[in-house]
Amino acid sequence: MSDTRIAIVLGTRPEIIKLSPILRVCDRRDVPYTLVHTGQHYSDELDSVFFERLGLPEPDYHLGVGSGTHGAQTAEMLTGIEEIVTEEDIDVVVVQGDTNSVLAGAIATSKLDAELGHVEAGLRSFDREMPEEINRILTDHAGDHLFAPTEESADLxxxxxxxxxxxxxxxxTIVDAVEANRALAAEKSTVLDEYDxxxxxxxxxxxxxxxxxDDRDRLVNILTGIDRIASELDQPVVYPIHPRTRERIEEFDISVPETIRLIEPLDFLDFLRLEDTASLVVTDSGGVQEETCILQTPCVTVRDSTERPETVSVGANTVVGTTPGDIVDGARAQLSKxxxxxAPFGDGNAAERILDIVLPSHTENKR
Known part of the structure; x- marks a missing residue:
């Protein structure tokens, strides 16, 4: 058993998925860890069901932060993480991605006698208007161990x-997670039958x-472009809708096209099954860009930039913005390839490598 005291901080669905391989490797190697959930995702459909379906342990701490402004949310997390790291005498704090939970973990750790490991380091969209871009940059510059997914990320x-x-x-680690769960999703998920x-x-x-x-025009344009694709292909669109987005549709009084079926958020296995069997995925999620690339499913990204340029380089993804015509053109192009x-994201052993790096290093490099 290792005597390195590790804290793993997470707060959103993608973090749960991408850190789950590290939790499993810790369990397999009998490495103790403290699991801290900030509560940044506070809907049960987006949270506890993921722990259940993925067979993960209950968090040791749940900060229950919920929604709020960026400042209020981050400050509350910062206070809670600092107390836990101090009380538990943590050696290494591991965070993943670009959320406010990541930033709070990074700031708290950088002020204490502990090291910071950043999983998925070096991603850049070069769009500093995105809060996530600022979180990535600050976390990487505070980190002691930067776990880049690709050589391109390391170069940045x-x-x-x-x-x-x-x-x-x-x-x-998303490769680890997809490879571990793809066959399980095909075996256990009934999502295709459930939604016909x-x-x-x-x-x-x-x-x-x-x-x-949060921008009515952009949201309407996205829905319009996807409706046109659906009509052209004569295929329905399945949209597991985030509670925040549902609120905006109601607030903006937007009429959702009939081709688009709004469904409740899904757990990872059901969503993975849909990604694996869809003819096309249209998304603004970085994680979905990675997952579809791994699963060989064509992807169209409705954003103006991406921090996953490798998905575009290999031909798995195209970034089209939010103009309906560009969305349709992008879909046609992807479906013709x-x-x-x-897939450029590794061989499925990222979690093993990360733990190999973290465990022997903290005593030599501790601040």
Missing amino acids: LRDEGIDESRIYVTGN LTAGGFILMTAHRAENV PTDWD
């Missing part, structure tokens, strides 16, 4: 003057980012 860290000794190319869907006969949609759903690209 080097370009920012970050010392080579802090950078490790490990692959992305045929593999290859529907479009999957997600849209949740503030810059899209072969889907035999090589």
Whole structure:
């Protein structure tokens, strides 16, 4: 048993998914850890069901932060994480991604006698209007161990003057998670039958980012573009809708096209099954861009930039913005391509590599 005391901080659905392989490797190696849930996702459909279906342990701490302004949310998390890291005498804090939970974990750790490991380091959209971009940059510059998913991400860290000794190319833990759960989803998920869907006969949609759903014109344009694709393909669109987006649709009095079926948020296995069997995925999610790339499903990203350029380079994804015509053109282009690209995010052993790096290093590098 390792004597390194690790805290793993998470707060949203993608973090639960992408950190689950690290939790499993810790369990397999008998490495103790403290699991801290900030409560940034506060809907049960987006939260506890993921722990249940993925067979993960209940968090040791749940901060219950919920919604709020960026400042209020981050401040409350910061206070709670600092207390836990101090009381538990934590050696290494591990965070993943670009959320306010990540930023709070980074700031708290940087002020204490503990190291910070950042899973999925080095991602950049180069759009500083995105709160997530600021969170990524600040976390990487505070981090002691930066776990870059690809060489391209590592190069971006080097370009920012970050010392080579802090950078490790490990692959992305999403590959670990998808490979571990793809067959299980095919075996156990009944989502296709539940929604009367045929593999290859529907479009999957997600849209949740503030810059899209808080802007009425952009949201209407996205829905219009996807409606046109659906009509052209004569396929329904399945949209597991985030509670925030549903609120905006009601607030803006938007009429959702009949081709688009709004359904409740799904757990990871059901959503993975839809990603695996859709003819096309239209999304504004970074994680979905990665997952569809791994699953060989064509993807159209309704944003103006992406921090996953490797998905575009290999042909799995195209970034089209939110103009309806561009969305349709992007969909046509993706559907005309072969889907035999090589996913660039590693071999499915990222979690093992990350733990190998974290465990022997903290005593030598502790601040």
